[in-house]
Amino acid sequence: xxxxxxxxxxxxxxxxxxxxxxxxxxxxxxxxxxxxxxxxxxxxxxxxxxxxxxxxxxxxxxxxxxxxxxxxxxxxxxxxxxxxxxxxxxxxxxxxxxxxxxxxxxxxxxxxxxxxxxxxxxxxxxxxxxxxxxxxxxxxxxxxxxxxxxxxxxxxxxxxxxxxxxxxxxxxxxxxxxxxxxxxxxxxxxxxxxxxxxxxxxxxxxxxxxxxxxxxxxxxxxxxxxxxxxxxxxxxxxxxxxxxxxxxxxxxxxxxxxxxxxxxxxxxxxxxxxxxxxx
Amino acid sequence: xxxxxxxxxxxxxxxxxxxxxxxxxxxxxxxxxxxxxxxxxxxxxxxxxxxxxxxxxxxxxxxxxxxxxxxxxxxxxxxxxxxxxxxxxxxxxxxxxxxxxxxxxxxxxxxxxxxxxxxxxxxxxxxxxxxxxxxxxxxxxxxxxxxxxxxxxxxxxxxxxxxxxxxxxxxxxxxxxxxxxxxxxxxxxxxxxxxxxxxxxxxxxxxxxxxxxxxxxxxxxxxxxxxxxxxxxxxxxxxxxxxxxxxxxxxxxxxxxxxxxxxxxxxxxxxxxxxxxxxxxxxxxxxxxxxxxxxxx
Amino acid sequence: xxxxxxxxxxxxxxxxxxxxxxxxxxxxxxxxxxxxxxxxxxxxxxxxxxxxxxxxxxxxxxxxxxxxxxxxxxxxxxxxxxxxxxxxxxxxxxxxxxxxxxxxxxxxxxxxxxxxxxxxxxxxxxxxxxxxxxxxxxxxxxxxxxxxxxxxxxxxxxxxxxxxxxxxxxxxxxxxxxxxxxxxxxxxxxxxxxxxxxxxxxxxxxxxxxxxxxxxxxxxxxxxxxxxxxxxxxxxxxxxxxxxxxxxxxxxxxxxxxxxxxxxxxxxxxxxxxxxxxxxxxxxxxxxxxxxxxxxxxxxxxxxxxxxxxxxxxxxxxxxxxxxxxxxxxxxxxxxxxxxxxxxxxxxxxxxxxxxxxxxxxxxxxxxxxxxxxxxxxxxxxxxxxxxxxxxxxxxxxxxxxxxxxxxxxxxxx
Numbered sequence: 008x009x010x011x012x013x014x015x016x017x018x019x020x021x022x023x024x025x026x027x028x029x030x031x032x033x034x035x036x037x038x039x040x041x042x043x044x045x046x047x048x049x050x051x052x053x054x055x056x057x058x059x060x061x062x063x064x065x066x067x068x069x070x071x072x073x074x075x076x077x078x079x080x081x082x083x084x085x086x087x088x089x090x091x092x093x094x095x096x097x098x099x100x101x102x103x104x105x106x107x108x109x110x111x112x113x114x115x116x117x118x119x120x121x122x123x124x125x126x127x128x129x130x131x132x133x134x135x136x137x138x139x140x141x142x143x144x145x146x147x148x149x150x151x152x153x154x155x156x157x158x159x160x161x162x163x164x165x166x167x168x169x170x171x172x173x174x175x176x177x178x179x180x181x182x183x184x185x186x187x188x189x190x191x192x193x194x195x196x197x198x199x200x201x202x203x204x205x206x207x208x209x210x211x212x213x214x215x216x217x218x219x220x221x222x223x224x225x226x227x228x229x230x231x232x233x234x235x236x237x238x239x240x241x242x243x244x245x246x247x248x249x250x251x252x253x254x255x256x257x258x259x260x261x262x263x264x265x266x267x268x269x270x271x272x273x274x275x276x277x278x279x280x281x282x283x284x285x286x
Numbered sequence: 287x288x289x290x291x292x293x294x295x296x297x298x299x300x301x302x303x304x305x306x307x308x309x310x311x312x313x314x315x316x317x318x319x320x321x322x323x324x325x326x327x328x329x330x331x332x333x334x335x336x337x338x339x340x341x342x343x344x345x346x347x348x349x350x351x352x353x354x355x356x357x358x359x360x361x362x363x364x365x366x367x368x369x370x371x372x373x374x375x376x377x378x379x380x381x382x383x384x385x386x387x388x389x390x391x392x393x394x395x396x397x398x399x400x401x402x403x404x405x406x407x408x409x410x411x412x413x414x415x416x417x418x419x420x421x422x423x424x425x426x427x428x429x430x431x432x433x434x435x436x437x438x439x440x441x442x443x444x445x446x447x448x449x450x451x452x453x454x455x456x457x458x459x460x461x462x463x464x465x466x467x468x469x470x471x472x473x474x475x476x477x478x479x480x481x482x483x484x485x486x487x488x489x490x491x492x493x494x495x496x497x498x499x500x501x502x503x504x505x506x507x508x509x510x511x512x513x514x515x516x517x518x519x520x521x522x523x524x525x526x527x528x529x530x531x532x533x534x535x536x537x538x539x540x541x542x543x544x545x546x547x548x549x550x551x552x553x554x555x556x557x558x559x560x561x562x563x564x565x566x567x568x569x570x571x572x573x574x575x576x577x578x579x580x581x582x583x
Numbered sequence: 584x585x586x587x588x589x590x591x592x593x594x595x596x597x598x599x600x601x602x603x604x605x606x607x608x609x610x611x612x613x614x615x616x617x618x619x620x621x622x623x624x625x626x627x628x629x630x631x632x633x634x635x636x637x638x639x640x641x642x643x644x645x646x647x648x649x650x651x652x653x654x655x656x657x658x659x660x661x662x663x664x665x666x667x668x669x670x671x672x673x674x675x676x677x678x679x680x681x682x683x684x685x686x687x688x689x690x691x692x693x694x695x696x697x698x699x700x701x702x703x704x705x706x707x708x709x710x711x712x713x714x715x716x717x718x719x720x721x722x723x724x725x726x727x728x729x730x731x732x733x734x735x736x737x738x739x740x741x742x743x744x745x746x747x748x749x750x751x752x753x754x755x756x757x758x759x760x761x762x763x764x765x766x767x768x769x770x771x772x773x774x775x776x777x778x779x780x781x782x783x784x785x786x787x788x789x790x791x792x793x794x795x796x797x798x799x800x801x802x803x804x805x806x807x808x809x810x811x812x813x814x815x816x817x818x819x820x821x822x823x824x825x826x827x828x829x830x831x832x833x834x835x836x837x838x839x840x841x842x843x844x845x846x847x848x849x850x851x852x853x854x855x856x857x858x859x860x861x862x863x864x865x866x867x868x869x870x871x872x873x874x875x876x877x878x879x880x881x882x883x884x885x886x887x888x889x890x891x892x893x894x895x896x897x898x899x900x901x902x903x904x905x906x907x908x909x910x911x912x913x914x915x916x917x918x919x920x921x922x923x924x925x926x927x928x929x930x931x932x933x934x935x936x937x938x939x940x941x942x943x944x945x946x947x948x949x950x951x952x953x954x955x956x957x958x959x960x961x962x963x964x965x966x967x968x969x970x971x972x973x974x975x976x977x978x979x980x981x982x983x984x985x986x987x988x989x990x991x992x993x994x995x996x997x
Contacts, residue, residue, distance in 0.1 A: 021380055022391055029395050032454065035420050036409050048838060050434075052423040103303035110296035120303075123311040125563040126318070127515045127536040129543055130556040133328070133658060134314040140662035157310030160303055162508060169504065189295055211508075218403045220518045225658050228612070228645045236404040240522070243408050244617055244648030250412055257405040265400035269393055276466035330660050330893045331684035345997070416823040417835070439771070439826030441977055525650075527772030528825060529973040544654045545962045547683065548997070 033261075039254035040064070047250050063255040074242075078256060080230040081238035086263065087148050088223075088234055089216035092155035096163045096212050097205060099156065104167030105193055109179070117168065120161040128158070132225055139226070146228040154222055159212040166211070170204030170278065171197060207278025210271050217264050235260045322553035329547070342554035351530070352538055352555065356562070359535040362445065363513040363566070366452045370509060371502070373453065374460025379490075381461070382468045392465075399458040407522035410451035414438045438524050441531035448523055448532055452516070456509060463505045467498035507567055514563040535559045609640050609900045613669040614655060617646040618830070620721040620849055620887070620921040629917065633907045640900050642669075649673075653962075659892065660685045666894050668901040672717065674708040674886050675774075678959045681711040686890040690715045692902055704952035705924040708886040711957070717890030718909040722924045724882040724948050725782055725845045725871060726941070728854060732865045733761050733842040742869045744879070746786055746810060749843065749872050753819040756842045764821035766814055767841040769829045772973045777955065777965050778883045779845055780972060783807035785953035786874045786881035791964075792956055797990035799968070800983075803877075808982050812975055825976050837862060845871060847885060849920045851941045868940050870947040882948040883955070886924075960996050967992045 010018065039047060040063060042056035069075040106112040135154060136145070144150045174197065182192045198205070220236040227233045233241075239260060243253045268275070322342055326335050346352050381392055401409070413420045414437040422434040438444045471494055479489045517536040520526060526533035539559060542552030615626055623646050630642050647655055652671065659666035660683075672680065680686045693715060698706070705719035727749075729742050737756045743749035753765035769775035784791070787810075789803020799805070814820040821841060823831075829846055833853060836844040837860035844850070857863040870880035889905045891898050907913060914923035918934040922945055928934050935942045956964055971989040974980040980988070 018380070018383060018385055022385060022387065025377060025380065026391055026394060028454070029398060029458075032409060032413060033397055033401070035413065039412070048418050048834075050417060050423075051426050052418070052420060099303040099306060102299040106296045106299035110292060110299065112296050112300055116300075119312075120307060121511075121567075122560065122564065123307060123315055125511055125515070125560040125567070126311075126315060127517065127539045127556050127559050129517070129536065129540045130318045130553065131311060131314050133543065133549065133661065134317060135310065136658045137661040137663075140659075140665040143665060145662065145665055153306070154310060157306050160307055164303060166504065189299070214400065218518075220404050221521075224647075224651055225654060229643065236402055236518075239402075239404050239408060240648060240651075241617060241646070244650070250418070253408055253412070257401075257409055260405050261397075261401045264402070265397055268396045268400045272393065272396055272462070276462050327683075328657060328660070329683040351992075416826060417840075436823060436826060439823060441979065525771070525773060527969075527973060529772060529977050529979060530970045541966065544657055545966070546960070547657065547679070551997070 036254050036257055039251055040258050042251055044249045044251060063252055067255060067259060077230065077238055078259070081233050081235045084148055084232055085217060085235040088151045088155065089213050091148070091152040092159060092216045093209050093212045095152060095156040096159035097209055100160055100163035100167050100208070102193065103164045104171055105197065107164070107168040108171040117165060120164055124158065124161050128221060132222060136225060145226060146232045148232050150226055151223060151232065151234065154226070155216045155219060158219070159215060163208050163212055166208045167201070167204060170201050174200050203274045204278040206271050206274030210267060210275050213267065214264055318553045318556060321550050322557050324550045326550040327547055328543070328549050342551045343558070345551065346554050346558060354530070355533050355535045355538045358445065358533065359514060359516070362449060362516060362534060363510060366449045366456070367506060367509045367513050369449070369453045370457045370460045371506060373457045375464045377457065377461040378464035378468055381465050395458045395461060398455050401455055403455070403518050404522055406451060406455045407519045411438065411523050414447055439528050441528050444524055444528055444531045448519060451523065452513070452519060460502070460505055460509070463501055464498055467501040468494065471497045503570060507570060510566055510570065511563060514566065515559060609897050611640065611642045611668040611897055611901055611904055612666070613642050613644055613904070614652070614667045615644060615646050615671050616649045616652050618649050620723060620847070621917060622920055625917045625920065629908055629913055633904055636907070637903060640903070642904060656685065656892070660894065663894055664896045667892050668895040668897045669904055670890055670892055671720070671887055672890055674884050675955050675961050675965070677709060677711045677716050678957050678961060681714065681716055682959045684893055686716040687893055687895070687898060688714050689717060689891065689902065693718065700926060701924045702926060702949050704884055704949050705886055707884060707954055709888040709890070717888040718905050719886055719888045719924045720909050721887040721921045722949065723847050723885045723887070723921060724952055725778055725847060725885060726851070726868045726944050726948060727871045728836060728844045728846060728850060728866055728868050730839065730842050730862055730865055731867050736761050742867065743872050745872050745875050746783065747875065750814060750819060753843065754817070757819060762840060762842055764818065765842040766820040767827065767832050767835045767844045768820060768824040769827050769832050770811070770824040770976055771826050771828055772969050773828060774965060775828055776972065777968060778885055780807055780811070780968070781883040781953055781955050782845065782871050782881050783810055785883065785951065786872065786878050788874070788877040792958070797993050800986040800990050805982060805986060808972055808975055808986065812982065815976060825973070848922055848941070851938060852919045868944050870944045878951065880947050880951050882952050884952040963996055964993055
């Protein structure tokens with residue numbers, strides 16, 4: 008189909024608008040992070056920094072200063088927590104999803120799973136706090152991993168179930184005919200076919216865990232377990248006159264999930280859609 | 287069909303997930319349900335607990351402030367998720383066209399989704415700052431406003447500003463799903479309709495939309511659940527103000543528990559929030575079922 | 584699943600192992616806030632001195648935003664041995680903490696002669712129902728900061744003694760075009776606004792409660808809200824005040840965009856620090872003004888204390904640490920961001936040096952410190968007042984409507 012000139016202008020206009028809307032706030036965050044503090048309190052603002060200043064990044068990425076240590080430890084904790092919770096959630100969700108999809112586990116149970124995430128998360132904070140404290144597990148990365156795993160499980164299970172639903176049953180049946188066990192079949196037959204779905208589920212789960220704030224705020228006490236969102240709240244609550252510091256922490260905290268998202272974008276799409284055609 | 291072995295297997299497969307959910311969420315969930323019928327308070331002293339039936343629920347539902355909070359939450363959910371849906375589908379249609387720079391734009395739009403909620407909230411709070419914020423500066427320099435104004439400090443705009451920040455972060459996910467779904471729409475369906483004389487808008491409504499409704503539902507359900515219990519972005523951006531104009535139901539739950547220490551009453555608020563959320567989801571589910579059924583017919 | 588389970592168990596055992604080896608020495612978990620008053624560096628340095636003097640006791644410090652302080656104390660109250668040993672608490676919480684049994688009664692631990700040596704206002708910070716639940720530590724109130732250059736330019740020779748004078752001076756400064764909005768406050772919907780409201784209520788000789796019934800619908804409290812609204816209507820108060828916290832007030836004032844500001848002690852050092860402020864050297868501090876015939880100065884009790892949570896297993900060590908932090912010579916050494924609780928400190932040369940005007944103002948302000956309502960449901964009362972007063976400031980309700988609505992809502996508290 009050939010486009011008319013008007014259509015072309017319209018199309019490129021929309022594309023430009025979309026690009027500006029999406030990139031604008033991100034670009035501004037990046038600009039803030041390298042602007043001199045005085046540039047950021049101009050009225051009206053100068054959009055181009057009068058001098059480029061990377062010192063905040065140097066500060067945040069060096070273990071020497073207090074800020075750097077705080078940031079790098081939080082980054083490590085966040086990677087461990089989000090990564091660990093994602094892995095654990097998938098490990099539990101896949102067999103469960105298989106049971107729902109192929110072993111006629113009741114759909115009511117699946118809705119019960121989902122009901123647990125409809126509750127405002129605040130309600131779980133206090134009972135979990137006393138449970139973990141009696142186990143001596145407060146302020147541990149592993150505690151957050153356990154909590155996040157439970158938080159991620161319902162949606163991960165649902166998404167994986169929807170994806171397994173649309174896989175051809177015949178291949179599995181053939182495997183069973185040849186005497187393969189269920190565990191073997193899931194590993195050797197189902198998993199390879201469901202790889203895009205797993206990648207999509209992992210990506211979604213990782214982001215939710217990477218994002219979580221309130222549990223981390225209440226359950227962690229020091230550098231050994233505080234995650235990035237908590238560190239960011241600390242940075243922006245303390246005596247920070249320089250918005251640039253907050254902006255540079257924001258940019259750095261966005262990078263890991265952004266890299267993952269771009270790297271896995273193909274999977275995210277096919278995983279989310281292939282599974283959900285049948286809902 | 288299922289043998290006994292397979293039935294047992296079902297439970298073995300489910301057991302690990304069930305165990306974790308039971309320990310971490312299902313038991314506390316049941317406990318919360320129980321608490322919502324009592325006058326329990328958070329205390330380090332042994333305090334008597336009474337079963338008070340529906341009193342907490344009656345109190346909650348006759349509290350005009352909580353009613354306002356519920357409507358605010360509904361507003362937030364419907365407007366944000368609605369906008370995310372519309373914008374997401376529109377962007378997907380755009381990105382499904384062929385034009386130069388499309389690959390780049392596709393990669394670009396996933397970035398907001400990767401921005402952590404806290405960073406998103408803090409960044410937009412800076413953008414909305416009444417004195418040094420980028421929004422005031424931009425609109426002023428473009429000549430759209432003649433004076434700097436307040437955005438999240440003005441009850442008339444505060445909630446919509448939070449919605450904008452939320453939409454910005456979350457539309458990419460919807461757009462991605464919609465885009466992928468669009469690519470599976472069979473071309474001959476659309477062509478056949480065109481031959482029958484259906485215009486592009488009509489074809490979009492009667493063929494494309496029903497086709498992608500199923501995939502969209504998964505992501506819309508996820509977004510609805512998240513939006514209805516919105517807390518973090520409010521906590522960081524406005525703290526519920528100005529004059530309560532952004533105080534959502536989850537924020538009320540938070541206050542009942544952590545500020546007023548009434549865990550019984552807080553539990554009833556929470557159950558109400560979850561209940562309404564569930565109703566919304568069921569509504570979606572059946573609406574989409576009808577939509578896809580109607581499209582196929 | 585197997586590996587996951589092992590991971591959990593492994594970690595649990597690791598924790599057990601750690602806690603048994605730690606028995607020989609005591610580690611105190613202490614909770615502080617990251618804003619206002621003493622800086623993190625100050626607290627770290629005081630703590631280092633304490634650890635040096637007390638071998639075998641180490642203190643694990645945690646700093647959280649003020650907004651999270653209450654939540655963390657509440658969550659840890661049910662935590663058994665694993666909670667905090669020392670917590671910083673705000674003047675508005677002892678009533679609630681005492682009735683819920685969150686803090687240990689330390690009345691008997693405090694030496695009798697302290698009662699006279701420490702300001703009465705400081706004691707009210709930690710007292711409820713005749714008992715003491717900690718030691719006061721941060722003795723703080725809101726002062727009036729003013730930009731001497733702007734006042735001079737407007738031909739004003741002395742800072743205002745009454746709120747009416749303050750409005751008058753602000754009007755002169757505005758009329759001469761020296762600054763667009765001479766006044767800046769922290770009037771976001773938050774506790775910060777209630778502190779300013781309390782200061783004004785004290786000045787107008789108002790009351791929050793009389794005989795357990797809301798009394799803020801008439802008299803001084805009503806005059807206070809009326810005054811707040813009037814300065815907004817007249818364009819004397821920066822309208823953005825309605826979304827400012829204390830740090831915003833400091834930023835605006837330090838940028839030379841306001842002639843007067845109400846803020847805590849810590850702003851004195853920072854507004855006079857050239858690295859932090861464009862108006863360094865031009866900032867003076869005075870007690871918040873009074874009202875003719877009613878008061879000569881006004882101030883809100885914004886102090887904070889250190890207490891021991893009920894579930895702390897190390898109460899003695901915790902008390903040693905609290906005693907150390909609150910003793911006079913330690914407080915005197917760190918008197919730049921927060922002033923000592925001890926009467927004698929205010930004539931100590933090392934406390935006064937470089938901040939003579941602050942100390943002079945403090946002597947006046949501390950004498951008239953006015954408490955926010957001392958009721959167990961304070962947080963809820965405050966939230967109700969915040970919402971309704973904010974509605975007045977935003978022009979959504981009249982003063983009478985809003986205060987009546989607040990009173991009715993307060994009566995409904997369960």
